[in-house]
Amino acid sequence: MTDIIKFDKVSKIFEGKKVIDSLDLTIEKGEFFVIVGPSGSGKTSTLKMINALVAPDEGDVYFENKRIIDYDLKKLRLKVGYVLQQIALFPNLNIQQNIELIPEILGWSKDKRQARSLELLEKVKLDATYLKRLPSELSGGEQQRVGILRAIAADPDVIIMDEPFSALDPISRNNLQELVLDIHENLGTTIVFVTHDMKEAQRLGDRIAVMQEGKLLQCASPDEIREHPANDFVKSFFE
Numbered sequence: 273m274t275d276i277i278k279f280d281k282v283s284k285i286f287e288g289k290k291v292i293d294s295l296d297l298t299i300e301k302g303e304f305f306v307i308v309g310p311s312g313s314g315k316t317s318t319l320k321m322i323n324a325l326v327a328p329d330e331g332d333v334y335f336e337n338k339r340i341i342d343y344d345l346k347k348l349r350l351k352v353g354y355v356l357q358q359i360a361l362f363p364n365l366n367i368q369q370n371i372e373l374i375p376e377i378l379g380w381s382k383d384k385r386q387a388r389s390l391e392l393l394e395k396v397k398l399d400a401t402y403l404k405r406l407p408s409e410l411s412g413g414e415q416q417r418v419g420i421l422r423a424i425a426a427d428p429d430v431i432i433m434d435e436p437f438s439a440l441d442p443i444s445r446n447n448l449q450e451l452v453l454d455i456h457e458n459l460g461t462t463i464v465f466v467t468h469d470m471k472e473a474q475r476l477g478d479r480i481a482v483m484q485e486g487k488l489l490q491c492a493s494p495d496e497i498r499e500h501p502a503n504d505f506v507k508s509f510f511e
């Protein structure tokens with residue numbers, strides 16, 4: 273296995289408080305990596321370092337063996353698909369335009385873009401009539417499906433997802449968990465997924481990083497954590 277992302281003694285200070293504390297973490301290519309922890313533990317800040325929305329105050333984050341700070345920002349962001357909790361489709365663009373945003377920036381031809389949109393919609397069981405609809409004409413679960421398609425449309429090297437399903441009802445949530453597992457299995461894309469829900473973490477993750485107050489408590493497979501929790505906090509969080 274090769275590393276795709278590496279955190280090397282990374283700290284972040286916000287308003288005098290160390291919200292990430294000397295984080296060492298390696299994410300392997302093709303892995304479904306879940307970061308879990310209570311509110312305020314530093315999950316989102318950690319995730320945002322991968323697409324340079326947050327910069328470390330100490331240490332370095334590496335992407336494909338190159339320091340994030342040495343990347344051209346636009347190039348980096350094209351390599352990293354981003355799915356947010358709030359459904360972040362552009363409300364005035366139709367579904368097709370939303371999905372084709374990055375392929376268009378990358379200069380794909382119209383035919384290639386359209387073929388990709390149709391292929392992706394089919395993957396999530398939405399028919400071609402959805403192409404011309406506006407986001408407001410879709411349910412929350414459907415919008416989040418399209419949000420995921422937009423993130424994967426141009427085959428990014430990594431998809432980062434920040435609590436993408438927490439605003440959805442349990443059925444949509446379950447369906448979308450299946451969808452990302454399916455995408456992961458079929459495309460083999462590295463996924464870094466933030467959640468505060470340990471059940472979701474166990475269902476999705478090849479490995480889980482458990483954070484508390486900016487510190488990494490344990491990083492291991494779900495089975496390993498279940499069998500050998502690093503401390504009482506991890507144990508109770510897992511139960």
Ligand SMILES: Nc1ncnc2c1ncn2[C@@H]1O[C@H](COP(=O)(O)OP(=O)(O)OP(=O)(O)O)[C@@H](O)[C@H]1O
Nearest residue numbers: 286287291309310311312313314315316317318468
């Ligand atoms: N831009 C910012 N300015 C100041 N403080 C911030 C900023 N971003 C995050 N923080 C603080 O850093 C700490 C960690 O926040 P972060 O969002 O990374 O945690 P989290 O584990 O993702 O939490 P949640 O599950 O509630 O989203 C929190 O105390 C938060 O208030």
